[in-house]
Amino acid sequence: MRKSIATVSLSGSLSEKLGAVAAAGFDGVEIFENDLLASPLGPEDIRKRAADLGLRIDLYQPFRDFEAVPEDVLENNLRRAEQKFSVMERLGADTMLVCSSVSPDSIDEDELAADQLRLLAQRAEAHGIRLAYEALAWGRHVSTYDHAWRIVELADHAALGTCLDSFHILSRGSDPRGIERIPGEKIFFLQLADAPRVAMDVLQWSRHYRCFPGQGGFDVAGLVHAALRAGYTGPLSLEVFNDVFRQADASRTAVDAMRSLLTLEESVGLASPPGRVVPSSFAFAELAAADTEPLRALLGALGFVRTGRHGGKPVELWEQGEARLVVNTAGASRREGPALTALGLETPDPGAATRRAESLLTPVIPRRRAAGDVPLEAVEAPDGTELFFCRTRREDHPSWTDDFAPVLPLEDTAGPEPGTVVTRIDHVALTQPWHRFDEASLFYPSVLGLQPNESLDLADPYGLFRSRAVANPEGTLRIALNVAPVPGERETHPQHIALATDDIVTTARRVRDHGGGLLPIPGNYYDDLRARHGLADDTLATLRELGILYDRDEYGEFHHCYTVTLGRVFFELVQRTGGYRGYGAPNATVRLAAQHTAELGLRPG
């Protein structure tokens, strides 16, 4: 279907918005009146710019506070409308959105609303213009789509139809199946937006927190399905009022928007991009480090053994069980210390995974590899992390590990005697730049087929941390997406790699005994834990000694502890028992505070 987006969804001038919309592949736009008013370009210039970019102006909006008013007000409202019609003729726009009145002048009388809208439709028709009447969720007398449709039906004019907006419908909890009873040709326009499920005033919710379908908690696809069943054939148009998108780069937002629509089309059976290729585990995590000594010491203490050195680059492979870490000293920042820069995702078909990512407008990373290297497919995640699609040591595919020549274990790190305690990478936590969080929470499900968890707000000593995990259905690949409280901190906020172990007490002791500092946890936490979970005294003493945190859900138990932070990364050790599904979220506040304390302790004074 045709794809459209409202200019209000993007930052910048109207001209910049049109450029971004066209570049992302949209067919049309809804021009928001404020964007036109603020533009130095006249309507004819805008019309030309849109035409040059191959964009149709699908809608002009909004016309407010028109219907169900006393005679004298009506006269003035019709005069206002005539002015809009003439602007629309100059723009070349043929559909105007009329939203339900919020004016105290309006009267709660459907007949009157229908009579006046019929009159407006007659005037519009004379200009070749159609009217799409939309119920605002906070409309004074008309606030539901079925009510707006009843009035349109009553008015019974060819130039008057309804506009459905998924936000207004789903925010009020209306049943979208009723849409199927509206004749498709009377649905003049379909606006799509998602939103996080929060309890707040609906107007504030709509004007500040809308997001693209797939980024919030609404069943937008179900609503689109109902509109299609009704016979709707117009554009799918995104209309998103969002404080973050208003500040973000318009081109980037437009691509995010297009990814949302492409995914939505797929989910309602309107398009079939290359199928999802869901990763099964982490092949590796890559750390960039200029000064490798502290990192090597920590990896040694964690039980990792250096097993390989890259043939052509200053890159080492460290392994333990199925956990693999790649340490890259090329181009790393000495000032910031080690950082997590790439993830290898074990995937059944790397080529197919790349094709899907590309079809959903994900940047594919050009191969910067030497001639003899094993080919590797990689794409860029919203936060800039490189994602490599891998087949590790399988018969059917070259393995990235073949680029590494075996080496003797380092003699200069006092690592523990070999013996696996870490079995695999349990999850990776990626701190997202604040303006990429929504994009990321759509990217991982739509491109990689990972399932999103609920979004959580966690208290940090200096703000709130938003966190949302995505995982494959088996729970063998998990990524926690966090957004740091302070925007400026995004460059420095640490990421972390969580390592799974079957015996966290032995592992933590070994780390500590080999000098790989563990994060100290305050005694108050353990006093509270005793009361909350009724753990035995000796168990509690062990947890306290090693700084191990504890959580429990309906499926099982979770023990976890943290290393100190090196540069921009730290490690977590986790032990899941009995199918525990979470990430220890109730402990996040204590962990974040402990990290702040540890950081202060390092500062002089």
Ligand SMILES: O=C(O)c1ccc(O)c(O)c1
């Ligand atoms: O917030 C508003 O006023 C507003 C205006 C036009 C729309 O289409 C809409 O959904 C909301």
Ligand SMILES: [Mg+2]
């Ligand atoms: Mg709307």
